[in-house]
Amino acid sequence: xxxxxxxxxxxxxxxxxxxxxxxxxxxxxxxxxxxxxxxxxxxxxxxxxxxxxxxxxxxxxxxxxxxxxxxxxxxxxxxxxxxxxxxxxxxxxxxxxxxxxxxxxxxxxxxxxxxxxxxxxxxxxxxxxxxxxxxx
Amino acid sequence: xxxxxxxxxxxxxxxxxxxxxxxxxxxxxxxxxxxxxxxxxxxxxxxxxxxxxxxxxxxxxxxxxxxxxxxxxxxxxxxxxxxxxxxxxxxxxxxxxxxxxxxxxxxxxxxxxxxxxxxxxxxxxxxxxxxxx
Numbered sequence: 001x002x003x004x005x006x007x008x009x010x011x012x013x014x015x016x017x018x019x020x021x022x023x024x025x026x027x028x029x030x031x032x033x034x035x036x037x038x039x040x041x042x043x044x045x046x047x048x049x050x051x052x053x054x055x056x057x058x059x060x061x062x063x064x065x066x067x068x069x070x071x072x073x074x075x076x077x078x079x080x081x082x083x084x085x086x087x088x089x090x091x092x093x094x095x096x097x098x099x100x101x102x103x104x105x106x107x108x109x110x111x112x113x114x115x116x117x118x119x120x121x122x123x124x125x126x127x128x129x130x131x132x133x134x135x136x
Numbered sequence: 137x138x139x140x141x142x143x144x145x146x147x148x149x150x151x152x153x154x155x156x157x158x159x160x161x162x163x164x165x166x167x168x169x170x171x172x173x174x175x176x177x178x179x180x181x182x183x184x185x186x187x188x189x190x191x192x193x194x195x196x197x198x199x200x201x202x203x204x205x206x207x208x209x210x211x212x213x214x215x216x217x218x219x220x221x222x223x224x225x226x227x228x229x230x231x232x233x234x235x236x237x238x239x240x241x242x243x244x245x246x247x248x249x250x251x252x253x254x255x256x257x258x259x260x261x262x263x264x265x266x267x268x269x
Contacts, residue, residue, distance in 0.1 A: 024154075025152075025154055025155075025241070025243055026154060027154035027155060027157055027158035027247070028158075028247075028249075029154070029157040029158055029160075029161055030161075031157070053154070054153060054154045054157050055152075055153065055154035056151070056152055056153045056154060079160070079172065080160070080161075080164060081164075081169050081170060081171065083171065083182065083186050083188075084186045084187070084188065085142065087186065089171075089172070091153070091157075091172075112153055112174075113174070114172055114173065114174065114178065
């Protein structure tokens with residue numbers, strides 16, 4: 001009996017696993033982060049910290065606070081550059097707290113996007129005051 | 137296009153959020169102002185809205201809309217340097233006109249900041265010289 005089909009299936013599984021790992025590989029990036037812990041659509045707690053690593057699948061950050069497991073959370077990570085020197089850019093990630101271990105908090109992302117967060121040099125550019133997604 | 141001022145800029149367009157952040161930090165250390173986008177659509181929105189003047193485009197060639205975005209970024213006097221971001225399992229064929237390529241690390245490859253900074257500096261140098269030639 002040929003084992004080729006089984007080997008093919010194993011390779012397929014390994015391939016998809018590799019692909020997932022590639023997509024969710026964590027990179028050591030230190031960005032300032034502000035978080036909102038959400039409950040029933042309301043902000044329950046605010047805090048700040050610094051990221052330890054970031055991936056498409058989530059982020060791990062350091063904070064003085066311990067957060068409840070499975071809690072809904074929104075992270076706003078500050079990109080270190082202003083767009084054309086005037087407009088702050090943030091990476092907004094929404095997800096759930098999957099680990100809260102002392103000062104390290106891991107978040108599994110459900111959604112992420114870059115957002116422009118308003119204009120520092122006002123009237124320099126015709127953009128909104130409030131935060132908005134870059135995709136329109 | 138806005139008159140260039142300050143450090144040169146690099147627009148990083150890739151779907152991998154972690155890799156964008158990682159490259160952003162490295163380009164920053166290399167003296168560049170890094171601007172991120174998760175898709176060509178996002179990048180085009182930024183280019184239009186902020187009239188971005190980009191010196192280097194680092195882009196995942198597999199994303200839809202790459203040729204159109206490159207067309208928008210080309211300038212008459214200063215050549216746009218194009219760095220293609222590729223998967224480490226790529227076949228070696230680059231489908232867009234690139235001045236340099238940057239291979240994404242495999243899932244198991246340890247990543248070290250000094251090694252990757254050297255890699256990024258090498259890629260920038262190669263792109264610069266090829267674009268000038």
